[in-house]
Amino acid sequence: MSLITIGVNHKTAPVSVREKVVFAPEQMSDALRDLARLPGLDEAAILSTCNRTELYCSVHDPRHEAELVRWLGEYHHLDGGALRPFIYEFSDTEAVRHAIRVASGLDSLVIGEPQILGQLKTAYSAAAAQGTLGKLLRRLFQHAFAVAKHVRTDTAIGSSAVSVAFAAVTLARQIFGDIGEQRALLIGAGETIELVARHLRGVGIRELTVANRTPERAEALAREFEARAITLSDIGQVLHEADIVIASTASPVPILGKGAVERAIRQRRRKPVFMVDLAVPRDIESEVGELNDVYLYTVDDLQEVVAQNLASRQEAATEAESIVDVQTEHFMGWLRAQDAVELIRGYRDRAERARQDVLAKARRQLGQGRPPEEVLEFLAETLTNKLTHEPTTSLHQAARDGRTELIGAACELLKLPRLLNDKPKP
Template sequence: MSLITIGINHKTAPVSVREKVVFAPEQMSDALRELARLPGLDEAAILSTCNRTELYCSLHAPPLETDIVRWLGDYHHLSGSDLRPFVYELTDIEAVRHAIRVASGLDSLVIGEPQILGQLKTAYSAAAEQGTLGKMLRRLFQHAFAVAKHVRTDTAIGSSAVSVAFAAVTLGRQIFGDITRQRALLIGAGETIELVARHLRGAGLVDLTVANRTPERAEALAREFGARAITLADIGQVLHEADIVISSTASPVPILGKGAVERAIRQRRHKPVFMVDLAVPRDIESEVAELNDVYLYTVDDLQEVVAQNLASRQEAAVEAEEIVDVQTEHFMGWLRAQDAVELIRSYRDRAERARQDVLVKARRQLSQGRPPDEVLEFLAETLTNKLIHEPTTSLHQAAREGRTELIGAACELLKLPRLISEKPKP
């Protein structure tokens, strides 16, 4: 059995490619079941965020990377050849190390950001709910979660408020200088927008509007931050008021088009507006960037801002990588041990059958009136002979054939002194 991860992320593909392979929440159940039906595949989990889409699988047949990449393309109506330049394929130890690094925030656009751990837990729960998790992936994810907690506790990787949301607010402060006088429109009401709202409030911005498809969620977020709540349908009425627009929804189609933004700019008398699209697929049509007086940034554009906030985390990341290396080897030790489970079980079953066989004979002798000491002697001698007969026969054969490497392995396995030279016979 082997582990494999097929993925595409912010390092290997631009947002224009990543947005084509996003799995929407409502697609996840069907996608998991469909993926798990691929020949040779035993377990499956799918992680899909704005920065990455990854398929985690365990296989009982030889690696089927090509089939999995083809499935990913077919599911999203893309050809495998279109995706392959952007796809990475990791197996066994590299797949394990990658999962742990992802959970620990070491593979994120913003090193150490905590959101990915929650997203990975969501992926785990979805796979568990659909019954596509087995012993292997269940153990891998749980181990990755534990290591991520270890990394965050024992290093300073999460000591500063650095995230894509924070980077967006930082960029806004650089553009406007005094952000406290600006008005912000936040589109969406998920975790990312909540973080944006928290950072904007922390920066002193007071005038906040939250727009969401579900009014109840918008109102809940608005209450938390003293903001105004509206629906997506109302955006056109307030867009011209916003100096800052930050959007992050799960909509499969753009929410803001070029025409709507153009009308808002005219109403603003061409006063500049700063827009950040944190969604994948994008919420704001890319053509909006062509408009004068609009500063539009996507998640990919934030990398420079993000880089400026990473200095304090670099040393912590080195420490975290050391933890990851150790914990990767721990997991691989467990994984290798699984190969011996059936062997150990078979060996113990054979010993148990020998014990039961000798015990039956010993009880028969007792029932026939033989002295207990005689029966005990018979039981001990017979059981010993049964247990050591095949190993000793094999050792004799190995010695005759000069297979000193097998004898050396037996000494190590049985904790015996090495009385025979391991130098092969000429």
């Protein structure tokens, strides 16, 4: 059995590719069931965020990677060959290391950002609910979660408020200077938008409006941050008021089109507007960026801002990588031990059968009136002979054949001194 991870992320694929392989929340159950039906696949989980889509699988054949790439392409109606240049693949040790690094925020656009751990836990819960997790992936995810907590507790990797949301707000401050005079429209009400709202309030934004498909969620967020709540259908009526627009929804199609933004710009009398699209697939049509007086950025455009925030985390990341190395080996030790489970179970079952056989004979002898001392002697001697006969016969033959490696292994397994051509000197 092998572990395989395949995927695309912000390092290997542009947003135009990543948005084509995103699994929307409502697709996840169907996708997991479909993936689990692949021949030779035992377990599966899917992680899908704005910056990455990854398949975590336990398979019989480590060469299964090509089949997983084919499935990913077909599920999204894409040519697997066209997708292949953007795909990365990890197996066994490297797959374990990758999962731990992802959970710890070491593979994120912003090193150490905490959102990915929650997203990985969501992926774990979805797979568990669909019954596509088994012993191997369940143990891997739980181990990754524990190591991520260890990393955040024992290093300074999460000591500063750095995230894609924070990077967006940082860029807005660089553009406007005094952000306290600006109005912001936030489209969506998920975790990313909540972080954006928190950061904007932290730097003194003048006014916040939250637009969401579900009014209840928008209202809950609005109450927390003293904002105004509207539905997505109301955006056209208030868009001209916004100096800053930041969008992050799970919509499969754009929320803001070029025409709506053009009308808002005319109402603003050409006053510039700053837009950040943090969604994948994109919430704002790319053509909006062609308009005068509109400054549109996507998650990929935040790289430079993000880079400025990474310096303080590099030392902590180095410490974290050391923890990851140690914990990867710990998991691989557990995984290797699983190969011996059946062997150990078989050996113990044979010993148990020998015990039961000899015990039954001893009981019959007691029933026949033999003295208990004789029966105990019979039981001990017979059981010892049954347990040692085959190993000692094999060791004797190994010695005759000169198989010193087998003798050495037996000494290590049975905790015996090396007696063959290796007698300790008096």
